[in-house]
Amino acid sequence: MSEKTQLIPGNTLITKTPEEGRALAVKMARLIIKITQPDAKARERMRPTYANDAAMLIAIGQTVATEFATIAQANNYWK
Amino acid sequence: MSEKTQLIPGNTLITKTPEEGRALAVKMARLIIKITQPDAKARERMRPTYANDAAMLIAIGQTVATEFATIAQANNYWK
Amino acid sequence: MSEKTQLIPGNTLITKTPEEGRALAVKMARLIIKITQPDAKARERMRPTYANDAAMLIAIGQTVATEFATIAQANNYWK
Amino acid sequence: MSEKTQLIPGNTLITKTPEEGRALAVKMARLIIKITQPDAKARERMRPTYANDAAMLIAIGQTVATEFATIAQANNYWK
Amino acid sequence: MSEKTQLIPGNTLITKTPEEGRALAVKMARLIIKITQPDAKARERMRPTYANDAAMLIAIGQTVATEFATIAQANNYWK
Amino acid sequence: MSEKTQLIPGNTLITKTPEEGRALAVKMARLIIKITQPDAKARERMRPTYANDAAMLIAIGQTVATEFATIAQANNYWK
Incomplete structure (x- = not known):
């Protein structure tokens, strides 16, 4: 697939494990x-602004x- | 279809790939x-205000x- | 139906197209x-306050x- | 049912119409x-504070x- | 069950009524x-801070x- | 499994009880x-900033x- 992906690495929501799915959520x-x-x-x-601001760290979370x-549902919760 | 669309490009939530679905989310x-x-x-x-304000960038995210x-669910997660 | 609707125009979540569904979301x-x-x-x-305040525009979004x-799910994503 | 309800009027999420469901959401x-x-x-x-503060009105929304x-799903979107 | 529960009273999301489910949401x-x-x-x-601050009361809501x-879905909306 | 997990302890969303699922949500x-x-x-x-700031405590919640x-759905609400 030659489509340039700049928003979703690998152009898929499917991951092998919950940990990888979580990392994908962070990247997205x-x-x-x-x-x-x-x-x-x-x-x-x-x-330095957001990394030292508790309110922003919570908002990132x-x-x-x-x-x-969304990723967890796409992977049927890796069950 | 002659309906003027100003809110959803193409008047559909269906996209070919996750990457395109993500781009649609940004546009919507x-x-x-x-x-x-x-x-x-x-x-x-x-x-310049929101592009340099970490809190607003997080809120856009x-x-x-x-x-x-919503788009991912509409596309059955492109599975 | 004589019920006065002031919260949901037409008293239904069903729309013909995604574009109309999106317009309903804005109205609701x-x-x-x-x-x-x-x-x-x-x-x-x-x-003028919210129309010129990036943070509020994002919050409206x-x-x-x-x-x-909710509307998209009610319409089975117009599939 | 003698249970005192102070959180959900009628102790049910089921309503006859979307309009009534929306009114229930506001009340809840x-x-x-x-x-x-x-x-x-x-x-x-x-x-007067929140009724004249655009950010708070958006947050209420x-x-x-x-x-x-939740109410719409409980009512299968009144379909 | 001897597990100490400090996060979910009764260690279950199932409640008899919507009203009880709502009370559980507040407690959780x-x-x-x-x-x-x-x-x-x-x-x-x-x-006194949050009980007299409209923005915080809305955020609690x-x-x-x-x-x-989540609780409503766990209980199949008490249908 | 040798994968280093730094985002989801145990690399699974499945827990024995709602209480454990809630604790996992806090950890994640x-x-x-x-x-x-x-x-x-x-x-x-x-x-000390966020632990004494009502707005931040609410945001954490x-x-x-x-x-x-997500965790509750993964566990089918422990039913």
């Missing part, structure tokens, strides 16, 4: 930030939880 | 902002995650 | 604001996404 | 606020949308 | 706050709505 | 914060509720 959340702010330096400047819900 | 989220603030210049003025959940 | 979100703040002038005064998830 | 959201802040005067004091999702 | 939300801030006095100090969605 | 939420802010001292510095929804 980050890639949305990347296309909204494509400037790598600008993203880098924000890192909320987004990852929402992405993971 | 942006189109809601567009109909709420139809003035293109006003939207352009806000861009949350909205895209919610849109994507 | 607005009608909740309308019953919470019934004073049209007060709502009008707030318009989040609410519409949640309403749309 | 308000009743959570009521048990968290049981003082009616305190709640009344807050009314988000909560109602989440309650409604 | 509170118990997460309790394990995050185990100091009862600290929690007590925060009470959002969390309860999310917990309740 | 915390592990996302840990990989976003890997510096243990920095995380420790933030603890929201994230845990979202994680738990």
Whole structure:
């Protein structure tokens, strides 16, 4: 498949394990930030801000939880 | 179909791949902002604000995650 | 049906197309604001505030996404 | 049924119409606020605050949308 | 069952009625706050803050709505 | 299984009881914060902030509720 994927690595929601599914959720959340702010330096400047702000860390957790819900369902919860 | 679509490009939630589904989620989220603030210049003025604000970037990620959940389910997770 | 509908236009979640479903999501979100703040002038005064505030526009997008998830499921994703 | 209901009027999620289901979502959201802040005067004091704050009105819409999702599913979307 | 339950009273999501399910949602939300801030006095100090802050009351409603969605589904909506 | 798990303890969403599922939800939420802010001292510095901030405690509850929804479904609600 030659389609350039910039939003979902591997162009699939299917993973071998829950751990890999969780890592995919984290990556998918980050890639949305990347296309909204494509400037790598600008993203880098924000890192100390959110990494030391409890409210933002919690908000990141909320987004990852929402992405993971979709991935977990796609994988039938790896049952 | 002659219906003018301003909210969902192509008037369908079905996409060929997860990557395209993800891109649709991003577009659908942006189109809601567009109909709420139809003035293109006003939207352009806000861009540096949200693109350099970690909390807003995270919030955009949350909205895209919610849109994507619906699109992924519509496509039976592209399985 | 003589029931006065002020919260869901047409008193149904079923729409012909995704685009119409999306428009219904927007309307349902607005009608909740309308019953919470019934004073049209007060709502009008707030318009420039939220239409020029990136964080609020994103939050509106989040609410519409949640309403749309329900409507999309009600319509079996228009498949 | 003699159980005192203070959280869900009628002790059921089933309603005749989408409009009634939506009204139930609004009531259920308000009743959570009521048990968290049981003082009616305190709640009344807050009314002008949230009724004139666009961000809070949007947040109320988000909560109602989440309650409604559950009620709509309980009623099989009134299909 | 000797397992100490500090997060879910009765170690079950099943309840007899919607009203009881709703009360369980409220309790489960509170118990997460309790394990995050185990100091009862600290929690007590925060009470007047959130009980008189409209934005926080709305946020509590959002969390309860999310917990309740899970409980309602576990109980097949008490149908 | 030799895969290093840093995001989901045990690399499974399946738990014996609702109580254990709830504890897993709490751990999964915390592990996302840990990989976003890997510096243990920095995380420790933030603890008094969020443990004494009602809004943040509520936000933590929201994230845990979202994680738990996925875990509960994976376990068919322990029925």
